[in-house]
Amino acid sequence: MQVAQYVTEQLRMWGVKHIYGVAGDAILPWLDVIGKQKDIRYIACRHESAAAMMAAAEAKWTGRPAVCTATSGPGTLNLLNGLADAYADHAPVLAITGQVETHKLGGPYKQYVPQEDLLRPLCLYSTTVAHPDAIGNVLHRAYVTAGSQKGVAHLAICKDIFSRTTVWPLVETLPRLRTGVGVDRGEVEHAAELLLQAKKPVILMGTGSRESANLCLQMAEKIGAALLLTLGAKGTVDEAYPLVLGGLGEGGSRAGLEALAQADLLVALGASWFPRSFIPAGLPVVQVDHNPITVHAHPRLFPVTAELGDVLPLWLRRLEGKSPDSGWIQQVKRWHASFWQEIEQLVDQGTDELIKPETLMHALSQVVDDNAIIALDTGEHSIWFNRAFRGTAQFPIFSGKWRTMGYGLPAAIAAKLNNPDRQVVAIVGDGGLQMTAGELMTAAAHNLSFPLIVVNNKTLGLEEWKMVQTGLAPFGTRLENPDFVKWAEACGIEGRRVSAVHELLPALKEAMKSQNMILLDIQCTLPTLTERKREIPFQAQATNVYNERKV
Incomplete structure (x- = not known):
C-alpha cells in the first residue's frame, strides 16, 4: 500500500470525516488518493490559515482530532495562525503537511524550511516522515497525542514518500483518548467544607462545565449561588434562570460585579479564563479542573484537580443538609432583574x-x-x-x-x-x-x-x-x-x-x-x-x- 493510501485509510478507520486544506506541490500525490475515495470529504479552502481554523473549530465542537493539510514552505507557514488557535484553546488538531523530497532535506531548495522548528512552539508532537515504514508508528502517535492531550500534532511527509510502499499494517483500534483524573477525596472534602461555610457564594461556569451543566445548576440551587457564565459557557444555562447574572470581565454585567463585591466564596467550575482584575482582593476561590496546567496561580485559591462530572455528585451528597441563605438568594434575584433591565435600557x-x-x-x-x-x-x-x-x-x-x-x-x-x-x-x-x-x-x-x-x-x-x-x-x-x-x-x-x-x-x-x-x-x-x-x-x-x- 502506498503511504498516501495508508494515511487516508488509517484516518478513515479512526473516524475522520473531513480534511481541510489547500493544494500544493508537496501534497499532490496525497490529494490524488483523497480524490478517488468518498469516505473522507476534502474541503478545498482558499487560504491555509482558514483551513487550520476550520479544523480547530471542528475539534472544539466534536472533541475529536480534526485534520488539516498544506504544502511545504509557505503553505505550512500559512497554517500557523489557525494552529495557534487550536494550541491556545486546547483543541485536538492533526496537521499533515508536505515536505520537499527526502534528498532535498536541509538543502537550499525552494519551499524548504525545517518544519519541526517552525511549528515547535505550537505542537505537542512534530516530526518529519522520511521513510515509508515510519508512517504507521508516527501517524498513530500524532493522532493519539492530539486527541489525548488536547492540542496540535504535526507530521511533515516528504513528497516522494507519499508514493512509496509501506509494509506497516493498519491499526483499527485506538487507545481511549480521554482518561479521567482520579478524585482526591481529601481535596473534595476540604472544598466541601468551604462550600458549607459560604453564605454568599458565586459560581463561575466555564467552557469545561458544559457537559455537567445540569449538575452545576443543582449545585447552585443547593448552596444558593449566583451564576456567572464565561463566553464559552454561554448557553449552558438559560439566562432567564433567576440565579444567572450574566458574564464576567468586559463582556460581563454590572450585576455580576455587585455580587462579587459582597460574595464570600467564588467557585470556578471548568473555567480556565480567570480575569484577576475583575475579582475582589481577598475573595477565597475554589477551582475544579481536570487539567492542573489550567489551575490559576492565586494565593487564596484551593484547587480540586479532577473531572467536574465526578466531583459535583460527591459535593451534592456532602451538602444534602445545607440550606441556602434566603437573604442572599433574594438579593441575587434582584440583581438578576437589574441585569435584564440593564440590557433593555442599552x-x-x-x-x-x-x-x-x-x-x-x-x-x-x-x-x-x-x-x-x-x-x-x-x-x-x-x-x-x-x-x-x-x-x-x-x-x-x-x-x-x-x-x-x-x-x-x-x-x-x-x-x-x-x-x-x-x-x-x-x-x-x-x-x-x-x-x-x-x-x-x-x-x-x-x-x-x-x-x-x-x-x-x-x-x-x-x-x-x-x-x-x-x-x-x-x-x-x-x-x-x-x-x-x-x-x-x-x-x-x-x-x-x-x-x-x-x-x-x-x-x-x-x-x-x-x-x-x-x-x-x-x-x-x-x-x-x-x-x-x-x-x-x-x-x-x-x-x-x-x-x-x-x-
Whole structure:
C-alpha cells in the first residue's frame, strides 16, 4: 500500500470525516488518493490559515482530532495562525503537511524550511516522515497525542514518500483518548467544607462545565449561588434562570460585579479564563479542573484537580443538609432583574436610528434556535454578544485565548459541515470578514446554508475603543469597506443591507428561515462599549496598568 493510501485509510478507520486544506506541490500525490475515495470529504479552502481554523473549530465542537493539510514552505507557514488557535484553546488538531523530497532535506531548495522548528512552539508532537515504514508508528502517535492531550500534532511527509510502499499494517483500534483524573477525596472534602461555610457564594461556569451543566445548576440551587457564565459557557444555562447574572470581565454585567463585591466564596467550575482584575482582593476561590496546567496561580485559591462530572455528585451528597441563605438568594434575584433591565435600557433605540451592536445581539437572541451554533469572530461585537445576547441553549464557537480575527466564517463552515441539519449562525466584523472573505467561495462551493451577519461600522471597533479608553488618538482603525452585498452576490450568495433599527428584526427572521446562505450587511454605529473596569465597586486583586495609563 502506498503511504498516501495508508494515511487516508488509517484516518478513515479512526473516524475522520473531513480534511481541510489547500493544494500544493508537496501534497499532490496525497490529494490524488483523497480524490478517488468518498469516505473522507476534502474541503478545498482558499487560504491555509482558514483551513487550520476550520479544523480547530471542528475539534472544539466534536472533541475529536480534526485534520488539516498544506504544502511545504509557505503553505505550512500559512497554517500557523489557525494552529495557534487550536494550541491556545486546547483543541485536538492533526496537521499533515508536505515536505520537499527526502534528498532535498536541509538543502537550499525552494519551499524548504525545517518544519519541526517552525511549528515547535505550537505542537505537542512534530516530526518529519522520511521513510515509508515510519508512517504507521508516527501517524498513530500524532493522532493519539492530539486527541489525548488536547492540542496540535504535526507530521511533515516528504513528497516522494507519499508514493512509496509501506509494509506497516493498519491499526483499527485506538487507545481511549480521554482518561479521567482520579478524585482526591481529601481535596473534595476540604472544598466541601468551604462550600458549607459560604453564605454568599458565586459560581463561575466555564467552557469545561458544559457537559455537567445540569449538575452545576443543582449545585447552585443547593448552596444558593449566583451564576456567572464565561463566553464559552454561554448557553449552558438559560439566562432567564433567576440565579444567572450574566458574564464576567468586559463582556460581563454590572450585576455580576455587585455580587462579587459582597460574595464570600467564588467557585470556578471548568473555567480556565480567570480575569484577576475583575475579582475582589481577598475573595477565597475554589477551582475544579481536570487539567492542573489550567489551575490559576492565586494565593487564596484551593484547587480540586479532577473531572467536574465526578466531583459535583460527591459535593451534592456532602451538602444534602445545607440550606441556602434566603437573604442572599433574594438579593441575587434582584440583581438578576437589574441585569435584564440593564440590557433593555442599552438596546432602547428609535426605529430610524443606525443600529447599535448591542441592539443587534439582543435582537438576534430573539430569533435564533435554542440549540443554534454561533460562530463568533473577534472584535467589539463579541463583547457585546457576551453582554447583550440572552442565551438559552446555544453553543458559541470562537477564538478564545488566541483571539484571532477572521475566525467566524471558517468556524461557521466547519460547524455546518459537521451539523448539516442544525442551525448555524456566523457573526463577523467588517474587518474580520475581509481577512478570510475568500472562504465565502468555499461555503458556496459546498452548498452550505447559514446566515452570515456582518457588523459593518467601518472601523476596527475594539482597537479604536481601546485607544480612546487609554487617551490615545485613534489611528489606523478606520476601514474603507467594499460593498459586502455585491461581494456576496459575486460569490453566488444572497446579500441584503440593513440600515435602520426598524429593518433589523424582519431581516434577521427572514435570514434564519432561509434555506440558502445569506449575508446581512448590518450598518452599525461606531464603538459604543463602556469600560466595565470603571464600574468595579471593589479593590481588585490585580490592577490593569494598560487601562490606568494616561497618555
